[in-house]
Amino acid sequence: MSDSPTGLTQAQKAEQVRSMDLLRFATAGSVDDGKSTLIGRLLLDSKSIFEDQLEAVEATSQSKGYDYTDLALLTDGLRSEREQGITIDVAYRYFATPTRKFIIADTPGHVQYTRNMVTGASTADLGLVLVDARQGLTEQSRRHAVILSLLRVPHLVLAVNKMDLVDFSQEIYEKIHAEFTQFATKLNIPDLEVIPISALQGDNVVTRSEKMPWYSGPTLMHHLEHVHVASDRDLVDVRFPVQYVVRPKSDEHHDYRGYGGMVAGGVLKPGDEVVVLPSGMTSKIAGIDLFDQEVSEAFPPMSVTVRLEDDVDVSRGDMIARPANAPKPSQDIDAMVCWMTNEPLRPRQKLAIKHTTRSARALVKDIQYRLDVNTLHRDQDTKELGLNEIGRVQLRTTVPLLCDPYSKNRATGSFILIDEATGVTVGGGMINSAS
Amino acid sequence: MTETHADYQLSQLDQLEAESIHIFREVAAEFEKPVLMFSGGKDSIVMLRLAEKAFYPAKIPFPVLQVDTGYDFPEVIACRDKWVSRLGVRLIVASVEQAIADGIVVDDGKTSRNRLQIGTLLNALEEGSFTAAFGGGRRDEEKARAKERVYSHRDEFGQWDPKMQRPELWSLYNGRIHEGEHMRIFPISNWTELDIWHYIGREGIEIPAIYFSHQRRVFQRDGMLLTESDFNPLRTGESAEERTVRFRTVGDLTLTGCVESEADTIDKIIDEIAIARVTERGATRGDDRFSEAAMEDRKKEGYF
Ligand SMILES: Nc1nc2c(ncn2[C@@H]2O[C@H](COP(=O)(O)OP(=O)(O)O)[C@@H](O)[C@H]2O)c(=O)[nH]1
Numbered sequence: 001m002s003d004s005p006t007g008l009t010q011a012q013k014a015e016q017v018r019s020m021d022l023l024r025f026a027t028a029g030s031v032d033d034g035k036s037t038l039i040g041r042l043l044l045d046s047k048s049i050f051e052d053q054l055e056a057v058e059a060t061s062q063s064k065g066y067d068y069t070d071l072a073l074l075t076d077g078l079r080s081e082r083e084q085g086i087t088i089d090v091a092y093r094y095f096a097t098p099t100r101k102f103i104i105a106d107t108p109g110h111v112q113y114t115r116n117m118v119t120g121a122s123t124a125d126l127g128l129v130l131v132d133a134r135q136g137l138t139e140q141s142r143r144h145a146v147i148l149s150l151l152r153v154p155h156l157v158l159a160v161n162k163m164d165l166v167d168f169s170q171e172i173y174e175k176i177h178a179e180f181t182q183f184a185t186k187l188n189i190p191d192l193e194v195i196p197i198s199a200l201q202g203d204n205v206v207t208r209s210e211k212m213p214w215y216s217g218p219t220l221m222h223h224l225e226h227v228h229v230a231s232d233r234d235l236v237d238v239r240f241p242v243q244y245v246v247r248p249k250s251d252e253h254h255d256y257r258g259y260g261g262m263v264a265g266g267v268l269k270p271g272d273e274v275v276v277l278p279s280g281m282t283s284k285i286a287g288i289d290l291f292d293q294e295v296s297e298a299f300p301p302m303s304v305t306v307r308l309e310d311d312v313d314v315s316r317g318d319m320i321a322r323p324a325n326a327p328k329p330s331q332d333i334d335a336m337v338c339w340m341t342n343e344p345l346r347p348r349q350k351l352a353i354k355h356t357t358r359s360a361r362a363l364v365k366d367i368q369y370r371l372d373v374n375t376l377h378r379d380q381d382t383k384e385l386g387l388n389e390i391g392r393v394q395l396r397t398t399v400p401l402l403c404d405p406y407s408k409n410r411a412t413g414s415f416i417l418i419d420e421a422t423g424v425t426v427g428g429g430m431i432n433s434a435s
Numbered sequence: 436m437t438e439t440h441a442d443y444q445l446s447q448l449d450q451l452e453a454e455s456i457h458i459f460r461e462v463a464a465e466f467e468k469p470v471l472m473f474s475g476g477k478d479s480i481v482m483l484r485l486a487e488k489a490f491y492p493a494k495i496p497f498p499v500l501q502v503d504t505g506y507d508f509p510e511v512i513a514c515r516d517k518w519v520s521r522l523g524v525r526l527i528v529a530s531v532e533q534a535i536a537d538g539i540v541v542d543d544g545k546t547s548r549n550r551l552q553i554g555t556l557l558n559a560l561e562e563g564s565f566t567a568a569f570g571g572g573r574r575d576e577e578k579a580r581a582k583e584r585v586y587s588h589r590d591e592f593g594q595w596d597p598k599m600q601r602p603e604l605w606s607l608y609n610g611r612i613h614e615g616e617h618m619r620i621f622p623i624s625n626w627t628e629l630d631i632w633h634y635i636g637r638e639g640i641e642i643p644a645i646y647f648s649h650q651r652r653v654f655q656r657d658g659m660l661l662t663e664s665d666f667n668p669l670r671t672g673e674s675a676e677e678r679t680v681r682f683r684t685v686g687d688l689t690l691t692g693c694v695e696s697e698a699d700t701i702d703k704i705i706d707e708i709a710i711a712r713v714t715e716r717g718a719t720r721g722d723d724r725f726s727e728a729a730m731e732d733r734k735k736e737g738y739f
Contacts, residue, residue, distance in 0.1 A: 022447035091581040092574045094627045101447040122604040244460040248493040262457045291488040299443045303456035416607045423611030425601040
């Protein structure tokens with residue numbers, strides 16, 4: 001897969017690499033569904049595995065008395081986990097084909113599950129959920145899909161694995177397909193693909209399976225390589241959270257004052273009228289710098305430095321938007337929160353909150369309900385959120401946040417909660433609405 | 436003016452660059468006293484380049500810290516000095532020799548220089564009371580690194596506890612630390628070795644000459660090709676000869692192996708890596724070879 005087509009000149013190869021794009025995906029599956037084997041296969045078949053790594057894994061497989069190479073060993077992480085034979089934390093893996101680079105957020109199957117999956121899904125363009133064809137959909141597979149849809153991961157793949165153990169049965173695949181499609185209508189999943197595979201034998205992973213002629217859809221790798229992610233970003237609503245004020249204070253650049261940040265939404269151009277929030281002052285974009293070059297446009301997720309025509313007061317935590325299209329500064333936040341620590345979240349609790357480049361304090365006004373991620377049932381009787389629970393929470397912040405609903409913009413619609421005493425990240429939030 | 440793409444697509448290298456710049460700015464904005472740990476290798480040079488871009492036209496708002504093992508390649512030091520003077524950053528050199536003389540670390544004759552670096556580094560971080568230290572670690576380098584955060588929390592002893600690491604969601608980094616603690620920051624976490632090389636090629640970044648094919652007197656030890664030098668006397672049975680080689684990593688020259696290679700340009704290096712069948716570390720880092728978990732141990736002690 002990763003061999004460049006022969007006959008390409010050096011310049012053509014460089015051009016190919018330059019235009020290569022990026023897909024970030026998160027994987028989920030219950031223990032033993034074959035997730036590690038599948039990732040091992042993707043890495044192996046895209047030639048991302050080095051000989052010394054493969055040899056180590058072959059040796060381990062042999063010493064354990066296996067009669068095949070256990071590809072799952074390729075992605076085994078820390079020693080403490082290896083000793084327990086489990087994975088307990090999100091691991092990131094990398095591979096590339098000639099057209100795309102992939103970053104996998106590999107989320108483990110059990111302990112701390114929700115927390116890890118939310119973390120992995122937060123940056124993902126695509127979610128890959130594995131099921132064992134023999135077992136069909138389980139409570140856990142539904143939970144994985146729910147979390148991915150809550151995190152607004154725009155593309156979902158359900159990989160029906162171990163097809164070799166069910167005689168590559170079309171009937172079994174169709175049943176799982178139908179059941180899942182039915183369930184998915186309750187969720188927010190813009191794009192769904194259900195692919196029958198054998199991670200162990202490689203069927204429909206990279207090469208099309210001859211044993212499943214009835215399946216006419218793409219192989220997993222083909223789908224990963226071609227799924228269109230560019231249009232998932234918001235290119236309409238200009239959102240530029242100011243991260244860092246660049247002031248050289250040197251003779252050469254004496255009057256330079258620029259606002260560094262990553263574009264969170266929309267397309268910025270020199271000459272555009274802008275408003276700076278929360279002050280509400282307006283100005284025009286004088287120029288956009290990317291290192292020593294001026295660029296004619298900036299769009300997500302570019303990191304640029306924006307210069308304004310007027311000498312308005314702008315600092316970190318402010319946001320640049322368009323006068324007719326700007327978020328309303330809000331202190332009352334309604335959000336779905338995933339709680340990530342042992343001590344439960346309760347009303348009246350005070351926490352630190354970080355939203356884009358803005359930090360503040362937040363008071364928990366109310367916990368409206370706890371969401372059962374298996375059944376989607378809203379439990380309104382509990383007034384607290386335990387570890388790995390997700391619920392709808394009302395917050396009041398000390399300073400206004402410049403936010404959008406998470407469904408509109410994942411960057412300006414998300415926040416983290418921090419325990420002020422320990423400094424630990426204890427929650428992640430997705431804004432429903434703010435006022 | 437540079438025209439950007441009409442379809443608002445950012446190539447993966449541009450996305451990686453944007454993410455790294457974001458991390459540099461975030462740390463500069465939120466931490467009192469950051470420092471960039473500079474090894475002299477290609478990864479830390481790419482870090483310097485990204486930091487340069489993040490703050491341009493202002494200077495990089497933090498110093499650069501290098502641990503001098505006493506056994507560094509002269510080509511690496513020469514390249515470092517050029518970068519430092521071009522960027523006008525402050526360079527702090529923490530010497531392992533000095534740390535031994537001051538009794539901060541103990542040279543028992545068995546411990547490698549790369550390991551003695553740990554104590555020297557931690558001491559320098561403490562002396563400078565740095566609250567954030569940028570490192571050039573990449574998650575693709577080694578299994579134990581795959582779970583490393585971009586912001587990696589270290590306790591008062593500079594130690595890393597896998598269970599204490601904070602979840603990292605979206606691009607919202609939590610930089611809160613207590614007195615005496617610090618954060619290791621890995622701005623190029625998501626870059627692979629190939630990405631680094633493509634970026635060096637694209638940007639025309641200057642790296643130490645030892646990365647390119649050259650003639651050198653080398654000898655075999657423990658399955659590695661080591662450079663002949665006064666620091667590294669030949670043992671009985673060993674003999675040096677001239678070969679055409681290059682280095683894939685830089686470090687303590689008594690422990691850093693080279694590979695036979697004709698690759699004398701970035702493009703040739705990229706071609707070579709694309710078909711290379713052994714990891715950078717597996718091939719050429721003596722101190723990682725002793726056990727599979729060596730890296731993890733060193734990490735817990737605070738090296739990375
Ligand atoms: N027959 C068969 N076995 C598989 C397949 N995928 C995984 N396995 C086996 O299922 C077991 C669990 O796989 P593993 O990848 O460790 O699962 P994980 O816990 O989801 O990472 C291992 O023994 C695998 O060899 C498959 O497609 N077919």
